[in-house]
Amino acid sequence: MSTAAPAPALSILDLVPVRSGQTSAQAVAASLSLAETADRLGFRRFWFAEHHNMPAVASTTPPVLAAAAAARTSRIRLGSGGVMLPNHSPLVVAEQFAALESIAPGRVDLGIGRAPGSDPVITQLLRQTGTTSDVERFPEHVRDIVSLVSADGASLRFTSGGTYDVHATPAATTVPEVWLLGSSDYSAQLAASFGLPYVFANHFSGEGLERALELYRTQFQPSETLSAPRTFLTANVLVAPTDDEAEARALPNLRMTARLRTNKPLVPLETVEESIARAADFAGLGETFMTSARAKWFVGTPEAVASDLRSFAAQHGVDEVMISPIAGSYENEPMDVSPGRTQTLELLAATMSL
Numbered sequence: 001m002s003t004a005a006p007a008p009a010l011s012i013l014d015l016v017p018v019r020s021g022q023t024s025a026q027a028v029a030a031s032l033s034l035a036e037t038a039d040r041l042g043f044r045r046f047w048f049a050e051h052h053n054m055p056a057v058a059s060t061t062p063p064v065l066a067a068a069a070a071a072r073t074s075r076i077r078l079g080s081g082g083v084m085l086p087n088h089s090p091l092v093v094a095e096q097f098a099a100l101e102s103i104a105p106g107r108v109d110l111g112i113g114r115a116p117g118s119d120p121v122i123t124q125l126l127r128q129t130g131t132t133s134d135v136e137r138f139p140e141h142v143r144d145i146v147s148l149v150s151a152d153g154a155s156l157r158f159t160s161g162g163t164y165d166v167h168a169t170p171a172a173t174t175v176p177e178v179w180l181l182g183s184s185d186y187s188a189q190l191a192a193s194f195g196l197p198y199v200f201a202n203h204f205s206g207e208g209l210e211r212a213l214e215l216y217r218t219q220f221q222p223s224e225t226l227s228a229p230r231t232f233l234t235a236n237v238l239v240a241p242t243d244d245e246a247e248a249r250a251l252p253n254l255r256m257t258a259r260l261r262t263n264k265p266l267v268p269l270e271t272v273e274e275s276i277a278r279a280a281d282f283a284g285l286g287e288t289f290m291t292s293a294r295a296k297w298f299v300g301t302p303e304a305v306a307s308d309l310r311s312f313a314a315q316h317g318v319d320e321v322m323i324s325p326i327a328g329s330y331e332n333e334p335m336d337v338s339p340g341r342t343q344t345l346e347l348l349a350a351t352m353s354l
Contacts, residue, residue, distance in 0.1 A: 195223025
């Protein structure tokens with residue numbers, strides 16, 4: 001007799017989506033409400049992404065959003081998915097997440113990435129900070145942050161002799177858990193060499209997933225904080241009571257994907273009704289991109305999506321999946337909550353017995 005694959009733990013990756021007609025304040029309120037729901041339902045983590053200058057995305061500052069979520073939750077782990085390190089000084093990042101750790105001890109994850117999270121112009125504006133913005137020094141800066149948030153801190157050695165001790169928080173009793181994020185061989189190998197937990201950004205494209213996991217697992221070097229490889233995967237997920245509703249709510253994000261891939265001007269996320277009315281906008285290449293993206297997403301009824309997520313986790317040997325809830329909104333739905341995204345969490349939690 002065959003048995004179903006075990007249910008993985010579930011976590012949330014939030015981009016703080018902004019729909020047409022919605023203010024940033026309303027979008028943030030909706031995401032914080034979603035964090036409360038995730039906390040109540042038993043999800044493991046709630047991470048905020050870092051993206052800039054995008055009308056459909058309000059998650060520009062993960063530590064600020066995580067601090068706000070910490071004030072409204074009591075159990076769930078909070079963090080970044082991730083901080084795009086070349087945009088920031090390592091010491092500033094370390095201090096921000098050390099402060100978060102003091103707000104929510106034992107509940108903070110610092111996910112670090114190397115991508116810019118925006119277009120070249122914004123990237124240059126973000127990186128006007130001297131040598132700390134050197135992408136080639138990314139491995140060095142990751143190592144600096146790991147040291148800075150530790151209880152022992154880091155030491156600077158002067159060329160003239162002597163040292164200078166630096167702590168993100170002196171005498172830290174608990175520290176953020178540092179994760180390395182990426183969607184390439186480079187990130188997998190760097191995480192393995194540092195002995196850090198690793199997350200493959202499968203929700204972004206899914207290309208190269210198997211190779212990245214193999215590199216990470218086979219090249220992993222144990223560290224003081226991690227004795228064996230530890231990883232989970234991200235996925236775009238949408239659950240609704242019926243297939244028709246699920247497919248309809250997927251349209252706004254599918255069309256946003258096509259807009260990004262075809263270099264069309266970025267706009268706030270459309271409502272379901274707007275997506276249906278403007279369906280002819282993305283014929284040809286745009287439609288091809290939408291079809292390709294939809295094939296990699298988990299969209300459907302609770303039982304079907306739960307089964308697919310179990311199989312997905314088992315196939316890749318992970319015990320956790322971080323879902324990016326991609327449900328769009330109907331025009332008559334409130335602006336300060338996300339009914340479709342909340343529904344995805346509630347239906348999954350009930351079906352997978354979180």
